[in-house]
Amino acid sequence: MSNQPLPAVPYLKIPEGAEPYLEGQKCGQCGSTFLGERSVCSKCGARDEMSPVTLPNSGKLYSYSIVYRSFPGIEVPYISAIVDLDDGTAIKGNLINVEADPEHIEFDMPVDVVYADALGRKDADGNSYLSFFFQPKT
Amino acid sequence: MTDAYIVGVDMIKFGRFPEKTVPQIGAQAALMALDDCGLSIQHMQALYCGNLGQASGMVGQRMLQEIGQTGMPVVNVANACATGATAFREAWASVKAGLYDVVLAVGVEQMGKGLLGGGGAKTGIPKEGLIGSGTMPAVFAEAGMEHARHYGTTFEQFAKVSVKNHHHSTLNPKAMYQIETPLDEVMNAEMISYPNTKLMCSVNVDGSAAAVICSEKKARELGLINRAIKVRASVLASDPWQERDLVMPDVNSCTQKAAKEAYEMAGLGPEDIDLIELHDCFATAEILHYGNLGICKQENAGRMIDEGEVALGGRIPVNVSGGLLSKGHPLGATGIANIYEVSTHLRNEAGSRQVEGAKIGLTHVIGLGSACAIHVLERAS
Numbered sequence: 001m002s003n004q005p006l007p008a009v010p011y012l013k014i015p016e017g018a019e020p021y022l023e024g025q026k027c028g029q030c031g032s033t034f035l036g037e038r039s040v041c042s043k044c045g046a047r048d049e050m051s052p053v054t055l056p057n058s059g060k061l062y063s064y065s066i067v068y069r070s071f072p073g074i075e076v077p078y079i080s081a082i083v084d085l086d087d088g089t090a091i092k093g094n095l096i097n098v099e100a101d102p103e104h105i106e107f108d109m110p111v112d113v114v115y116a117d118a119l120g121r122k123d124a125d126g127n128s129y130l131s132f133f134f135q136p137k138t
Numbered sequence: 139m140t141d142a143y144i145v146g147v148d149m150i151k152f153g154r155f156p157e158k159t160v161p162q163i164g165a166q167a168a169l170m171a172l173d174d175c176g177l178s179i180q181h182m183q184a185l186y187c188g189n190l191g192q193a194s195g196m197v198g199q200r201m202l203q204e205i206g207q208t209g210m211p212v213v214n215v216a217n218a219c220a221t222g223a224t225a226f227r228e229a230w231a232s233v234k235a236g237l238y239d240v241v242l243a244v245g246v247e248q249m250g251k252g253l254l255g256g257g258g259a260k261t262g263i264p265k266e267g268l269i270g271s272g273t274m275p276a277v278f279a280e281a282g283m284e285h286a287r288h289y290g291t292t293f294e295q296f297a298k299v300s301v302k303n304h305h306h307s308t309l310n311p312k313a314m315y316q317i318e319t320p321l322d323e324v325m326n327a328e329m330i331s332y333p334n335t336k337l338m339c340s341v342n343v344d345g346s347a348a349a350v351i352c353s354e355k356k357a358r359e360l361g362l363i364n365r366a367i368k369v370r371a372s373v374l375a376s377d378p379w380q381e382r383d384l385v386m387p388d389v390n391s392c393t394q395k396a397a398k399e400a401y402e403m404a405g406l407g408p409e410d411i412d413l414i415e416l417h418d419c420f421a422t423a424e425i426l427h428y429g430n431l432g433i434c435k436q437e438n439a440g441r442m443i444d445e446g447e448v449a450l451g452g453r454i455p456v457n458v459s460g461g462l463l464s465k466g467h468p469l470g471a472t473g474i475a476n477i478y479e480v481s482t483h484l485r486n487e488a489g490s491r492q493v494e495g496a497k498i499g500l501t502h503v504i505g506l507g508s509a510c511a512i513h514v515l516e517r518a519s
Contacts, residue, residue, distance in 0.1 A: 008269065067271045080276050129262070
């Protein structure tokens with residue numbers, strides 16, 4: 001069992017002695033950014049042009065759904081959100097610290113990316129995980 | 139290349155048949171399609187069998203054990219919710235190419251109840267409800283909310299899709315349900331994933347549908363051309379790259395691409411289409427496709443449902459079968475079931491839900507991931 005939390009997704013990086021961050025893969029040919037490592041660009045097909053970039057911790061809400069029915073053991077309601085980060089990278093995650101009511105959720109509302117424990121979820125070996133969330137900019 | 143015709147087509151009444159096997163359910167529709175054109179399994183030169191749940195289970199061959207093992211080549215097909223349409227298209231392509239004169243396409247599925255998508259993780263921790271939602275109601279809700287952000291589409295307009303399709307299904311004895319669902323009932327039903335309530339989610343059912351596809355020469359030889367349906371276009375597309383692909387499955391661009399190619403192949407436009415069966419897996423999904431299929435501008439999709447243009451009796455009826463929302467959505471069968479529905483109207487045999495004077499119809503399915511299949515069908519004579 002690790003003493004340090006593990007990243008909930010591979011594109012969340014936890015450097016030693018520094019703040020966690022989200023990492024994208026940017027194509028040197030067409031400039032598109034992706035979540036997840038790859039050697040070939042999905043957009044333009046360029047090979048060996050991908051390099052890691054640190055993604056901004058700031059973006060805008062593109063679309064969402066308020067989820068009331070999920071699988072057993074998953075706490076509801078929660079807001080599943082698609083966010084366009086400031087560099088244009090699209091990312092999905094939970095929108096937190098806002099009422100789960102369409103009246104309180106606006107398209108394009110500015111959000112910050114925040115990092116916190118993965119809702120207490122642990123793996124079979126008892127390891128804790130760090131995840132990312134979106135919350136309205138204050 | 140020869141033209142390809144549907145000479146026999148049918149579907150079973152959708153329902154729940156836990157006592158039956160998948161091949162047994164498929165065999166029912168296969169026999170019905172053969173009976174529809176008076177041919178036997180010995181006439182069939184190949185079988186294209188679509189099924190998702192047992193994709194590695196040789197469903198086509200096991201189905202032939204139920205209806206006649208002639209030794210014909212069998213191709214088992216899986217392509218998410220476009221599975222049945224893809225099997226049909228493979229059958230069509232084999233006839234178009236001149237490989238065979240008469241072939242059978244079958245789509246079949248046996249479903250459990252409950253949510254699809256967003257399954258647990260094999261390693262690490264489950265991501266559902268942590269990194270947003272991967273459940274199908276949420277994914278299609280997000281797609282609907284994208285339409286809402288661009289065009290102001292409302293919860294009420296999405297809900298009206300469900301009212302319309304449930305109403306249509308009261309006229310279809312092969313639909314899972316024949317129950318009216320008034321607007322307030324749809325909007326006040328249990329919220330699954332805003333804005334999709336329970337009555338705005340397709341029904342998980344068991345079902346099968348089948349079609350016999352024939353070359354023009356063979357259809358004439360067999361005396362089957364009078365009730366035959368000409369396949370004017372068959373198009374399959376995957377999702378071209380889009381900037382939000384990885385986090386937001388894109389059902390729009392592959393539909394737009396397939397529609398454009400289908401209209402080109404058929405040599406006609408959306409204004410020539412008399413009825414459409416499209417992929418209303420959720421009420422939010424149907425509205426997206428009015429614009430994607432070109433029957434209106436994207437910004438007018440909400441108005442289409444408000445003004446009844448897509449209802450039976452309207453300018454271009456959509457999902458008069460009841461759609462996936464009420465007829466039911468057995469994944470692998472859906473793509474051939476909607477071909478059955480359109481063919482039945484083109485044959486003027488749809489009874490009380492008949493779209494009067496229907497000459498040309500279009501079918502559309504989406505397999506998330508994504509695959510889009512579109513067929514344009516026309517009455518032969």
